[in-house]
Amino acid sequence: MNNKIRVLICNCHGSVKLPKLEFGPDTIVEQHDNLCNVKPKISAEDKVVIAGCSPNLLEGIYPEINAEFVNIFEHIALIGHPAEKANALIAAAIEKAKHTEPIKKKTFEIKHKKALVVGGGIAGIEVAFQLSKNGVDVTLIEKKPFLGGTVAKLDRLYPEGTPYSHTLMPLISNLGSCKKLERLVNTTLTEVSGRPGDYRVALKTVPRGVVECINCGKCIDVCPVEVDDDGKKRKAIYYLPTYPDSYAIDFDTCTKCGECVKICPGKIDLNEKINETEINVGAIVVATGLNWYDVKKVEEYGYGRLEGVMKTLEFERAVASGTLHPKKVAVIYCAGSRDTNHLPYCSKICCLLGLKEAKLVKDRFPEAEVYVIAMDMRSYGTFEYLYNKLRDRGVSFVKGKPSEILKRNGSLVVRTEDLYTNELLEIDVDSVVLSSGFIADTETFSKLNIKLDGDFPVLFENAGLGSHELPRGIFTAGAATFPSGVAETLIDARKASSSALNLLREDRIETRLPQAKVDEEQCSLCRMCIGTCPYKAISIVDDKIKINEELCMGCGICSVTCPSYASQLEGWNHRGLYEQIRALVDKGDLLAIMCRWSAYNATERAAQDRLSYGENVKIMRVPCTGAVDPSHVMLALNKGARGVLIGGCYPDACHYARGNFRAKARESILRMNLELMGMDKNRVRLEWIGKDEAQKFIKIVEEMNK
Amino acid sequence: MNKYAIFLGCTVPVRAQHYELSARNVAKELGIDLVEMSGASCCGFPLKAVDAETALLVAARNISLASKIKLDVVTLCNSCTAMLSDAQIQLNTEEFHSKFKKVGLSYPHEVRVRHFVRMLYEDIGIDKIGEAVKKPLNGLKIMPHYGCHYMRPSQLYGFDNTETPHTLDELVSVTGAESVNYADKKMCCGGSVLGVDEELAIKMANHKLSIAKENGVDAIASICPFCTVMYEDNQRKAEAQFETQYGIPVLYYPQLLGLSLGLDANAVGLKFNRIKSDSMMEKLTR
Amino acid sequence: MIDLRKSDPQFKWEIAKREGGEGLLKCFGCSDCAASCPVRYFDERYNPRKIIRFTLLGMKDIVLKSPFLWFCAHCHACTERCPQGIRVAELINAIKNYAVEQGYCPDGYKMQLDLLMKMGRLYEVEDFDLKKRQRIGLPPIDKTIPEVAKILESTDILKVLKK
Structure with missing residues (x-):
């Protein structure tokens, strides 16, 4: 640890004409000729300024240190600007470094090499198997009395129509070979606290009723309660050939008449107690699967009101179990999907489920007439072949969105316009299959603080795009992430397994993403930061502003919003930036404050394309335009800058969702104030500059220099 | 006692007097007081296709009559109900209200507009009507x-x-x-x-x-x-x-x-x- | 064939900025409106989807000159069902209002306007009607309501119709 600031200057094999090598008594200057290859020894505690080529490149080479970067290659050498300008840039970076606390790395101990898998459908089963196979201790919980989830309810899987058991049974038997696996059915997650590597989870297990079972099935014969289980009849006590190998009571419908207790040669207890436990895990995988939209809400289609109108699952089970012999069927797509009154999004798989049901009818009853009514057929990828096949099989396709289903003279009438023929059609059928969409498991997501895009987890996050530097201990797998078919679910489950494994195999993990910090003494609890944060990372806990480290992305928007300067972004604190600008700006300069994700890259691109611009243009790099403080802009103008250009991402392209909109609002106010002060408002401009838009950057600075 | 301003519109008082008569007599039987809206005109609906805003102003003038006598409005015609209801909602918007004031009208008291039959269903209720049968x-x-x-x-x-x-x-x-x-x-x-x-x-x-x-x-x-x-x-x-x-x-x-x-x-x-x-x-x- | 060289790209924006027209651009052409429409059920010459789609394509003449624009019964069956939340009946009405401004007003509406100017109501109240009302015990009503003419004169509606 050295109190002096190390200034590392790279001449890039002599291609950069070096500036003076003296920056005052607080600095130690070192000269290098290829910092990208020869890495000098630097401690994480050192304060470092690196003057070399692009920070985008150097940051990747020196990920473990805190450094201020000055680009003397693209911003000086390549465009022939004088070495004196490089001096000024470096000196200003040194001023910033002097007043900037190094970013403290956060490390998380992976205390529990154990995972919780929520949901015992195919995704959860596969994740549990993959983790367990790799030596992780796993607890798999399922809220229903049996494993298997949605797939166990199906008759067949698209595209070919292979029986569900071909897929599910091997997955279930895989679990038998797992050593450190606990399977808890009838169990739900009630509460979660902690952080990656160290979560405490509360679980609740409700009784299955059947304590000892020899699978004789006598209970079914005596149970008087008949239940319609999504189109298939069963009793209130029932069995699924998955896991566990024991009958169970569906207490939602059981009347507790006691007949089963009397006849059971094993043991049935109708009054078992609820069991609540707590476990500690290092990672949690959410695999809660599909949740059907309540299609009854699409009232014009008469579900629950008109006999013969069914959901896809019910229809499939009724046909498969031989209780339904449809002769004329209409399959209606988008029943409540892509509809602002219901589900505004496309659930992706319902088009394929609809095709599957059409094929099921044609397979079982080749003579039956099938109409598939879709406003759009989204048989994406190779599922198009299934669509092709069904046209060959004589299924009739109608393009439109039915307005309603009527009951007329005993049959169901589907009224729709057919956009293929431009005619209004009325189709008389005996069965209507509503291919409805799916809703997200928002309850589990909110318990686990999972970031959502609308209702579903942010896909980019899940793919590791966006928050790759954040340690994450909670993953989603399969249809919980977004409705998906069996193949995609299993692929996603394997991906989630490896993400969880990557975490659990480490002893400690660390992050060096800068985060916002709040100085409690300065904070006046005005709460303005809470509303401004695009990630909902700020909240009040115990009368104090608290920043959720898992959610904070380090944009710095809150630090500019805070009227008390209590909120600061690590590495970009207010004082440091202030000193940097004070040192950097001279009379007549044009200060360009550029977003690191877009405009800054355009300035480098300009140099790479050998596009030059005025020597008075001095470029500063910021994490986001939303983190540009108007008082810093005013400082630059007071120091004699002829103008300040703030360059950021295009409106919908902000890396931090809406930092650029915040910046735009601040810019308008700034310009208004300039006018009020009798100054030219055009001295401050916020511009959208894409990462390749070197020409645009040049054009703007030329305009501002006129 | 249930008391309402009754809006007749164009057709009912001239071409469907039996509707008006039966409604008034039913009201009497059920203890409903219907108060005349002196100066009421066409509801405005026939103008909507030509100019929706003018239609709303004509409708709003009728509402202002009821507003002055502080009575909720019941109507006998479906289209009058729609037109007046629309105007009543628009009156709560700044933009329309200022246009409304510009033509010298006022809306001193918030009033509701409903179809006579809806009023029967909501204010009298099926049970009470059943008792009166x-x-x-x-x-x-x-x-x-x-x-x-x-x-x-x-x-x-x-x-x-x-x-x-x-x-x-x-x-x-x-x-x-x-x-x-x-x-x-x-x-x-x-x-x-x-x-x-x-x-x-x-x-x-x-x-x-x-x-x-x-x-x-x-x-x-x-x-x-x-x-x-x-x-x-x-x-x-x-x-x-x-x-x-x-x-x-x-x-x-x-x-x-x-x-x-x-x-x-x-x-x-x-x-x-x-x-x-x-x-x-x-x-x-x- | 419809020649899109004749399209007016501003047309959809003109409609979208009017009260009721705000949802126009959301239309994705599912035709639930047409399937719900009672007029289209009996007469295929009227089709709300086509009016909306032609408007989006900027085919101003086809939309405004069509006599079938005026077939909309304003029953709101479409409004209730539109999956994109478009107030379809109000949208069609906004197009009608625009058509009137452009000089395409059916005579029937002009006649109704004349009646409202003259009497403030659509049907003339004759002495015979007043006597009949009295006979069966109905209260008297105003023969004319001149305030309606005042409102009509205060807006642009008369100027627009004279165009």
């Missing part, structure tokens, strides 16, 4: 026709259910008559296109008339003078255009309700109905 219309098969602007657009009303409307069915059932359930209950009478294409309008009216015939109903219950023009006044034309015979009485709902409350045929203006309901009445006296 003295001569139940047992044995009658009545086909309720809701009309469009009784519950649509739902954004305006938030009343009943636009896909499966039920309030008029309940109100018909409470008289002791059987309310016939049928497909296309929500279908439009065609009244709005009568001025544009008569043949088409008759076609639309005929649709429901034929359903009524198939179901062997004793009468259609209407709650809008426009719908009655289509089903009653134009029934002959429909018979001619489609070479069939209907002879189906079209009664305004308050006429039916009045009969069940014990009012006589004159008190509900039965003689003003173009299609005579003799056979229906015979069934009742039997």
Whole structure:
């Protein structure tokens, strides 16, 4: 640890004409000729300024240190600007470094090499198997009395129509070979606290009723309660050939008449107690699967009101179990999907489920007439072949969105316009299959603080795009992430397994993403930061502003919003930036404050394309335009800058969702104030500059220099 | 006591006096006080297609009359209900209110606008009406026709259910008559296109008339003078255009309700109905 | 064939900025409106989807000159069902209002306007009507309501119609 600031200057094999090598008594200057290859020894505690080529490149080479970067290659050498300008840039970076606390790395101990898998459908089963196979201790919980989830309810899987058991049974038997696996059915997650590597989870297990079972099935014969289980009849006590190998009571419908207790040669207890436990895990995988939209809400289609109108699952089970012999069927797509009154999004798989049901009818009853009514057929990828096949099989396709289903003279009438023929059609059928969409498991997501895009987890996050530097201990797998078919679910489950494994195999993990910090003494609890944060990372806990480290992305928007300067972004604190600008700006300069994700890259691109611009243009790099403080802009103008250009991402392209909109609002106010002060408002401009838009950057600075 | 300003509109006071008469007499029986709106004009609906804003201003002027006497408005015509309701909602917007004030109008007191039948359902209620029924219309098969602007657009009303409307069915059932359930209950009478294409309008009216015939109903219950023009006044034309015979009485709902409350045929203006309901009445006296 | 060289790209924006027209651009052409429409059910010459789609394509003449624009019964069956939340009946009405401004007003509406100017109501109240009302015990009503003419004169509606 050295109190002096190390200034590392790279001449890039002599291609950069070096500036003076003296920056005052607080600095130690070192000269290098290829910092990208020869890495000098630097401690994480050192304060470092690196003057070399692009920070985008150097940051990747020196990920473990805190450094201020000055680009003397693209911003000086390549465009022939004088070495004196490089001096000024470096000196200003040194001023910033002097007043900037190094970013403290956060490390998380992976205390529990154990995972919780929520949901015992195919995704959860596969994740549990993959983790367990790799030596992780796993607890798999399922809220229903049996494993298997949605797939166990199906008759067949698209595209070919292979029986569900071909897929599910091997997955279930895989679990038998797992050593450190606990399977808890009838169990739900009630509460979660902690952080990656160290979560405490509360679980609740409700009784299955059947304590000892020899699978004789006598209970079914005596149970008087008949239940319609999504189109298939069963009793209130029932069995699924998955896991566990024991009958169970569906207490939602059981009347507790006691007949089963009397006849059971094993043991049935109708009054078992609820069991609540707590476990500690290092990672949690959410695999809660599909949740059907309540299609009854699409009232014009008469579900629950008109006999013969069914959901896809019910229809499939009724046909498969031989209780339904449809002769004329209409399959209606988008029943409540892509509809602002219901589900505004496309659930992706319902088009394929609809095709599957059409094929099921044609397979079982080749003579039956099938109409598939879709406003759009989204048989994406190779599922198009299934669509092709069904046209060959004589299924009739109608393009439109039915307005309603009527009951007329005993049959169901589907009224729709057919956009293929431009005619209004009325189709008389005996069965209507509503291919409805799916809703997200928002309850589990909110318990686990999972970031959502609308209702579903942010896909980019899940793919590791966006928050790759954040340690994450909670993953989603399969249809919980977004409705998906069996193949995609299993692929996603394997991906989630490896993400969880990557975490659990480490002893400690660390992050060096800068985060916002709040100085409690300065904070006046005005709460303005809470509303401004695009990630909902700020909240009040115990009368104090608290920043959720898992959610904070380090944009710095809150630090500019805070009227008390209590909120600061690590590495970009207010004082440091202030000193940097004070040192950097001279009379007549044009200060360009550029977003690191877009405009800054355009300035480098300009140099790479050998596009030059005025020597008075001095470029500063910021994490986001939303983190540009108007008082810093005013400082630059007071120091004699002829103008300040703030360059950021295009409106919908902000890396931090809406930092650029915040910046735009601040810019308008700034310009208004300039006018009020009798100054030219055009001295401050916020511009959208894409990462390749070197020409645009040049054009703007030329305009501002006129 | 329930007290309302009654808005008559253009058609009812001149062409459907039996509707007005029966509504007033039913109100009396049920203890409802209907107060006249002196100076009330056309609701404004006929102007909507030409200029929606002018139509709203005409409607809003009518509302201001009720506002001055601090009474909620009940209407007898579906379209008047829609037009006045729309204006009433618009009056709460800054933009429209300023235009409204500009023409010298005022809205000192917030008032609601509802259809007379909706008021019966909401403020009197099925139970209370049931208690007041003295001569139940047992044995009658009545086909309720809701009309469009009784519950649509739902954004305006938030009343009943636009896909499966039920309030008029309940109100018909409470008289002791059987309310016939049928497909296309929500279908439009065609009244709005009568001025544009008569043949088409008759076609639309005929649709429901034929359903009524198939179901062997004793009468259609209407709650809008426009719908009655289509089903009653134009029934002959429909018979001619489609070479069939209907002879189906079209009664305004308050006429039916009045009969069940014990009012006589004159008190509900039965003689003003173009299609005579003799056979229906015979069934009742039997 | 419809020649899109004749399209007016501003047309959709003109409609979208009017009260009721705000949802126009959301239309994705599912035709639930047409399937719900009672007029279209009996007469295929009227089709709300086509009016909306032609408007989006900027085919101003086809939309404004069509006599079928005026077939909309304003029954709101479409409004209730539109999956994109478009107030379809109000949208069609906004197009009608625009058509009137452009000089395409059917005579029937002009006649109704004349009646409202003269009497403030659509049907003349004759002495015979007043006597009949009195006879059956109904209260008297105003024969004319001149305030309506004042409102009509205060807006642009008369100027627009004279165009």
